[in-house]
Amino acid sequence: MSNGHVIRGARVGSAPARHPERHQPVPCRSVSYWCRNGHRTDIRIVADVAAPPVWDCPRCGQPAGQDAQDPPARTRDEPYKTHLAYVKERRTDAEGEAILAEALAALRHRRGTR
Numbered sequence: 001m002s003n004g005h006v007i008r009g010a011r012v013g014s015a016p017a018r019h020p021e022r023h024q025p026v027p028c029r030s031v032s033y034w035c036r037n038g039h040r041t042d043i044r045i046v047a048d049v050a051a052p053p054v055w056d057c058p059r060c061g062q063p064a065g066q067d068a069q070d071p072p073a074r075t076r077d078e079p080y081k082t083h084l085a086y087v088k089e090r091r092t093d094a095e096g097e098a099i100l101a102e103a104l105a106a107l108r109h110r111r112g113t114r
C-alpha cells in the first residue's frame with residue numbers, strides 16, 4: 001500500500017443528498033405576508049429555503065409579516081422618499097453643487113474621449 005494512492009469513488013460524507021428526479025421543477029411553497037394596512041402578499045419560495053421573516057408590502061411599502069394578527073411595526077414613519085431626497089438630507093446644497101459639477105466634468109471627460 002503506497003502513500004499518495006488515490007482512492008476513487010470515495011464518498012464525501014458531508015455532500016448533500018442528490019434529488020433523484022433532476023428534471024422536476026424546483027418544489028416551491030407559498031408564503032403569505034400581511035402588512036399593517038391589511039394587504040396580503042403571497043410569495044412563492046423554494047421549498048427548502050427559509051422564508052424571510054419580513055417582506056416589504058408591494059402595495060404600500062410597509063413591512064409585512066407572516067402573522068396576520070400581528071403584522072410588524074412600521075420601520076419608517078416618513079412617507080416614501082426619493083433617492084434624491086435622501087441625498088439632500090445628507091448633503092448641503094453647496095456639497096451637492098460640488099458633486100454635480102464633478103459628475104458633469106467626469107461625464108464631459110468621458111464623452112470627449114469617445
Ligand SMILES: [Zn+2]
Pocket residue numbers: 035036037038039057058059060061062
Ligand atoms: Zn400594504
